[in-house]
Amino acid sequence: MADTTVKIDDTTRDRLKALADGAGMSMKDYLAQVAAEKEQERLQDTATAAFRRAISAPGVVDRFDTEFGGLPAAVKRENPQAA
Template sequence: MADTSVKIDDTTRDRLKALADGAGMSMKDYLAKLASEKEHERQLETATAAFRRAISEPGVMDAFDAEFGGLPPAGHHTQQAA
């Protein structure tokens, strides 16, 4: 993939460079990671919104509880690995 340039002000460049340095990454790699993380955040927001729409439909939560037994009772603790 070919590299390209993006014009940003010096302050923003310096901030991004400091963040990249702090992560032990080149700015190119840091920006690629940042873009990937932002895409993932957007996907999670989209999925969350779809889930909220689905569970707001009348009867959906009752059907879910009937199928899967609902939430565990208050004070219920699951076994955790040491």
């Protein structure tokens, strides 16, 4: 794949360079990772919206609970205090 140049201001370049350095990556690899993460976030947002639309349909949650027994009962712990 061919490389290209993107024009950004010095402040943004410095911020990206510091983030890449902090991650132990080249800026090229860091920006590729950020792009992949942003794509994944967009896909997750789309899937979440579709799921919310699906379960908001009347009766869907009730039919799910009938078919699969609903949510499990809360787990009771012998010692509910934090360690």
